[in-house]
Amino acid sequence: MRPDARKSGADCANFDIAAYLDGELSPSEEIRIERHFSVCTNCLSEFDLQKRMLSALDSALTDGPASREVPANFAKIVTVNAESSVSGIRNPSERFRAVFVCAFLLLLVTVSLGTEAGSVAYDASQKAAMQAFSVAGFLVHLVFEIGTGIGVVLRYIGHGVVYNSLVSAAASLLFFTLSSVALSRMIVRYNRGSKA
Ligand SMILES: [Zn+2]
Known part of the structure; x- marks a missing residue:
């Protein structure tokens, strides 16, 4: 019996994906959230998105203009969001x-x-x-x-x-x-x- 599988979706709010990415969770909390990722596609894709945005931001900040590839995608997402906001x-x-x-x-x-x-x-x-x-x-x-x-x-x-x-x-x-x-x-x- 996997209690997480049964309850997946209901207790998603209990998992702090940002804190997990920042390494702020305790080892037991990390195990708990990783177990949740294995049964909850919503949280897994949210985790994936946040991880990609974080790494795009990281490389934009640390490598500067030299690493154009990852931030290009990131910049596109931001631009599209901004455009839809203004034209909205x-x-x-x-x-x-x-x-x-x-x-x-x-x-x-x-x-x-x-x-x-x-x-x-x-x-x-x-x-x-x-x-x-x-x-x-x-x-x-x-x-x-x-x-x-x-x-x-x-x-x-x-x-x-x-x-x-x-x-x-x-x-x-x-x-x-x-x-x-x-x-x-x-x-x-x-x-x-x-x-x-
Ligand atoms: Zn979830």
């Missing part, structure tokens, strides 16, 4: 959220720059105002990049087993806050630098 922003609600995020950040930048540019104009420094405009151009570009990034992040959240709009709202809010702080710091630092 087709869902109207996802696109709406991405546009909303862009609009919010754009508004934030406009307001911040408007205030700063106004005080610069009062200082009768036309040159600084022009510089502020070029920064605005850069920031608009940045905002769209951030927006695309958020779209991808939201998509990954949407991929989650437990899709929860509350989670995505909280993540968006956190990102708004962080972006706001980062952008206002950037603007303040830029203006300090241009006046010096």
